[in-house]
Amino acid sequence: MTLKIQLKHSTTTAVVPAAAVTTAELAYSFVTGDSDGGDRLFIGNASGGVDTIGGKYYTDMMDQPKGSVVPSSTIITDANNKIDQLKVDELTIDLNKISATGNLILDPLLGHVSVNSHKIQNVLDPVSAQDAATKNYIDTKVIATASGDANPSGTGQIVTGENIFIKGGWGVNTTRVDLAGGPQISIDLDSAQGTFQVLSVDNIKLDGNTVGTTSGDLTLDPAAIGDNTGTVIIAGNLQVDGTTTTLNSTTLTIDDKNIVLASGAANPAAADGAGITIDGANATMLYAQSTDTFNFNKKIIAPNIQINGTLTSTSLAGKYLGFDSDFAAKSTSNLTEGTNLYYTSTRADSAFDASFAAASTDSLSEGSTNLYYTDTRARASVSGSGSISYNSSTGVFSYTQGNTDTVAEGSNLYFTNERVDDRVAALLSAAEGLDAAYDDASGVLTLSAEIATQTNKGVAAFDSVDFVVTSGQVEIRTIDCGTY
Numbered sequence: 001m002t003l004k005i006q007l008k009h010s011t012t013t014a015v016v017p018a019a020a021v022t023t024a025e026l027a028y029s030f031v032t033g034d035s036d037g038g039d040r041l042f043i044g045n046a047s048g049g050v051d052t053i054g055g056k057y058y059t060d061m062m063d064q065p066k067g068s069v070v071p072s073s074t075i076i077t078d079a080n081n082k083i084d085q086l087k088v089d090e091l092t093i094d095l096n097k098i099s100a101t102g103n104l105i106l107d108p109l110l111g112h113v114s115v116n117s118h119k120i121q122n123v124l125d126p127v128s129a130q131d132a133a134t135k136n137y138i139d140t141k142v143i144a145t146a147s148g149d150a151n152p153s154g155t156g157q158i159v160t161g162e163n164i165f166i167k168g169g170w171g172v173n174t175t176r177v178d179l180a181g182g183p184q185i186s187i188d189l190d191s192a193q194g195t196f197q198v199l200s201v202d203n204i205k206l207d208g209n210t211v212g213t214t215s216g217d218l219t220l221d222p223a224a225i226g227d228n229t230g231t232v233i234i235a236g237n238l239q240v241d242g243t244t245t246t247l248n249s250t251t252l253t254i255d256d257k258n259i260v261l262a263s264g265a266a267n268p269a270a271a272d273g274a275g276i277t278i279d280g281a282n283a284t285m286l287y288a289q290s291t292d293t294f295n296f297n298k299k300i301i302a303p304n305i306q307i308n309g310t311l312t313s314t315s316l317a318g319k320y321l322g323f324d325s326d327f328a329a330k331s332t333s334n335l336t337e338g339t340n341l342y343y344t345s346t347r348a349d350s351a352f353d354a355s356f357a358a359a360s361t362d363s364l365s366e367g368s369t370n371l372y373y374t375d376t377r378a379r380a381s382v383s384g385s386g387s388i389s390y391n392s393s394t395g396v397f398s399y400t401q402g403n404t405d406t407v408a409e410g411s412n413l414y415f416t417n418e419r420v421d422d423r424v425a426a427l428l429s430a431a432e433g434l435d436a437a438y439d440d441a442s443g444v445l446t447l448s449a450e451i452a453t454q455t456n457k458g459v460a461a462f463d464s465v466d467f468v469v470t471s472g473q474v475e476i477r478t479i480d481c482g483t484y
Contacts, residue, residue, distance in 0.1 A: 004478040013484065016042040016050045020484035023048075027484060033057035268292065417443075433458035 008020065008027040014037035016027045021044035031038030033056060040055035064070035067078030069085050077083055085094040090101040098104065125137045199206040203213045212218065222230025262274040268289040275286035275294070283298045332342060341347065366372055379392040389398045404414070413419065424445065425438035433456070437446045450458035468475045 004480075005476075006478070006480045008481045008484050010484050014038045016484060018044075018049050021050060025481075028055065033060065421445075 008016075008025070009030060010016075010027075011030045014029055014031040014035045016029065016037075021027050021042065023044050023046050025044045027042045027044075027050075029038050029040055029042070033039035037052070039057035039060075040052050042050045043053050045051050061072065061074045062076065064073050064076065066076050067080075067083055069075060069083050069087075075083055085092065087093075091104070092099050123132065123134050126133050200214070203215050204218075205212050205214055220232045222232055224230065262271040265271040265274070268287075271287055272289035273286055275284060277284045277286075281298075285294060285296050287293075288295050361372070371377065375395070379395050390396070391398070421438075421440070421443050425440070428436040428438065428445070430436055433450045433452070435448045435450060437448075438444070439446075450456060452458035452460040462469050462474060466477055468477060
């Protein structure tokens, strides 16, 4: 039987009557939660009334993850103090959007702004610098004027009789910018409205994906302009289709580990003469197709030169590393055997066997530490006492058998029952709720449990009215406080 402690409860009454519970007494209503007081837990207060302290009605409202808004539930923010959405009447706030099922009214100043699902209406024209501009304000605003008969602003000059043409789509904004080289007009084109087909600025022409000039060279001059500084960065590949490429820079850095010369040559004859020429020094390293070789017209100096094949030269200057370098590359296999014969295992074994057969310990002198074995030396190093004896003259060991009766008792005492009983009795002591006694005469050790009281722990008994004891497990019978 399991432990049951039941509160006062009701399945028909939604609110606990004050007379049904006493101070600090609990009661529960199982009536449907949407009713007035159903599915709630109550407690009697000190004033004779009843307070609501919890229940399924409230815990059902907390069934959502933190930060998620769920119908008919409480709002619990997440770790960032946020929720995923919020609805107020017909208004919804979700992500970065505020929407409504009907008109959305923004009314900070007595209804000057009203918004529907497509556009903002009834907005006044801007007055301050940070005010929003209306479509009517932009359509009627004169952004810029220019003609050949007047100079409307700035210090730029427009030749009489000429016009300024701005080609492109809609949404083109023009801005007067005075630079060091004189006044200019920069054009910002709204890419959502259209693009220029062709744009010409002085001799520079932009057409399709081509940047060209109508006359003269094309110069890319990054800041500062005119002093050969700055960097031109080409994010993609670079292809030069002209006949001459000239680099006037003092430092050339290339990440590629391999430089290809005579690219596209169909055969060695087409690559004949390819190589490197150093201007001013008249130094060349060129490929010759006729001999299929690299030909240098200057001397080569290197710490080491390795030649594979036949060396043909009218003169060769270098450094001979000496006999050691040559000898290191050789072995005994390269030397003929003379009077000093080579070592072999067979020759070594034969010489050792002949020498060892002719020798004995008489050939070895005795040192001062490792002495030769003799019977006299061995027997003199052995001695004995007690039940084991040794005869150094004959080299014989003798053993006499014995028992504890012949051995006197020392500090390690012999075992006896009395000694064990006394030792166990000395180790035992009374514990909480447990007594211990030892009778030395009879050799009996007695352990007994004390009866439990409010001031002393010990053995307790349980009556069958309030408790059930099964296999040492104690259970309290049902405590039922009844209904109201």
